[in-house]
Amino acid sequence: MIKEIQARVMLSHVRQPDTWFGLKYNMNIYRGCQHQCIYCDSRSECYQIENFSDVLVKVNAIDLLKRELPSKRVRGMIGTGSMSDPYTPVEKTYNLTGQALELFALYRFPVHIITKSDLVLKDLDTLVAINQTRANVTFTVTAADDDLAAKVEPGAPRPSARFEAMAKLAAHGIHTGVTLMPILPFIEDSKENIGEILRQASDSGVTYVIASLGMTLRDRQRAYYYDKLDRLFPGVRDRYRARYGDRYSCPANEVGELWEHFHALCEAYKLSTRIDSYQPGGPVFDQLPLFE
Numbered sequence: 001m002i003k004e005i006q007a008r009v010m011l012s013h014v015r016q017p018d019t020w021f022g023l024k025y026n027m028n029i030y031r032g033c034q035h036q037c038i039y040c041d042s043r044s045e046c047y048q049i050e051n052f053s054d055v056l057v058k059v060n061a062i063d064l065l066k067r068e069l070p071s072k073r074v075r076g077m078i079g080t081g082s083m084s085d086p087y088t089p090v091e092k093t094y095n096l097t098g099q100a101l102e103l104f105a106l107y108r109f110p111v112h113i114i115t116k117s118d119l120v121l122k123d124l125d126t127l128v129a130i131n132q133t134r135a136n137v138t139f140t141v142t143a144a145d146d147d148l149a150a151k152v153e154p155g156a157p158r159p160s161a162r163f164e165a166m167a168k169l170a171a172h173g174i175h176t177g178v179t180l181m182p183i184l185p186f187i188e189d190s191k192e193n194i195g196e197i198l199r200q201a202s203d204s205g206v207t208y209v210i211a212s213l214g215m216t217l218r219d220r221q222r223a224y225y226y227d228k229l230d231r232l233f234p235g236v237r238d239r240y241r242a243r244y245g246d247r248y249s250c251p252a253n254e255v256g257e258l259w260e261h262f263h264a265l266c267e268a269y270k271l272s273t274r275i276d277s278y279q280p281g282g283p284v285f286d287q288l289p290l291f292e
């Protein structure tokens with residue numbers, strides 16, 4: 001179900017330093033996500049999203065951003081995509097992510113988008129404009145195989161479509177990368193899967209890969225995931241129970257060897273395993289654009 005809501009604030013401060021992505025601010029225009037990945041951490045109780053299959057649309061997002069952006073003292077990196085995908089299919093109707101990006105271009109804020117969707121290509125021209133400051137687009141890929149991805153990420157575009165989108169963005173000079181996380185134990189933690197993702201990422205012109213080889217599981221998220229495992233991968237729940245019990249952190253099988261394989265391939269393909277940090281520019285109030 002799609003519901004329209006009014007938000008109170010759009011840009012939240014990210015605790016510093018953000019060693020993973022170098023973000024200063026975070027933004028979620030949607031709450032809930034139509035991609036419905038079976039492992040999604042946003043189902044955890046701490047995020048207080050009661051029904052994750054509902055998508056809440058913050059329809060006043062653009063008005064809020066017009067107020068918030070000029071008041072920021074630092075033109076730091078704005079991230080989006082940590083709690084819900086900014087290109088969840090409802091974006092085709094509302095275009096709120098697209099409009100937000102136009103504002104970021106106008107105010108010359110750098111942006112880092114994390115997504116699983118080639119729908120990001122609709123905003124290619126705006127991203128090219130933002131990239132005069134800095135635009136990163138990072139695609140999450142957990143399975144190289146389209147059929148496997150359709151099981152674990154049923155509402156998201158196929159990985160092959162994501163790799164095609166990476167190639168287009170990279171060809172336009174956008175800083176393009178891959179987040180290799182989570183990697184689902186017993187399902188995605190093979191050298192073949194990791195190797196194939198890195199090969200296709202390299203072929204698509206990406207320059208960095210940020211990895212976490214394993215997954216985390218807690219409360220509601222675990223219950224939902226185990227229910228899906230029973231339907232999609234019979235018997236695998238028992239292997240999780242035996243190996244991880246109630247632990248939050250669930251590393252991949254043979255994780256040491258898998259990391260060695262990952263690093264060797266990254267070196268061979270010349271893929272960085274971290275993102276170059278963006279140095280924030282000056283205050284936002286110089287040369288402000290004027291709104292009516």
Ligand code: SF4
Nearest residue numbers: 033035036037040084
């Ligand atoms: S795309 Fe991200 S936010 Fe959306 S369901 Fe998948 S993991 Fe969750």
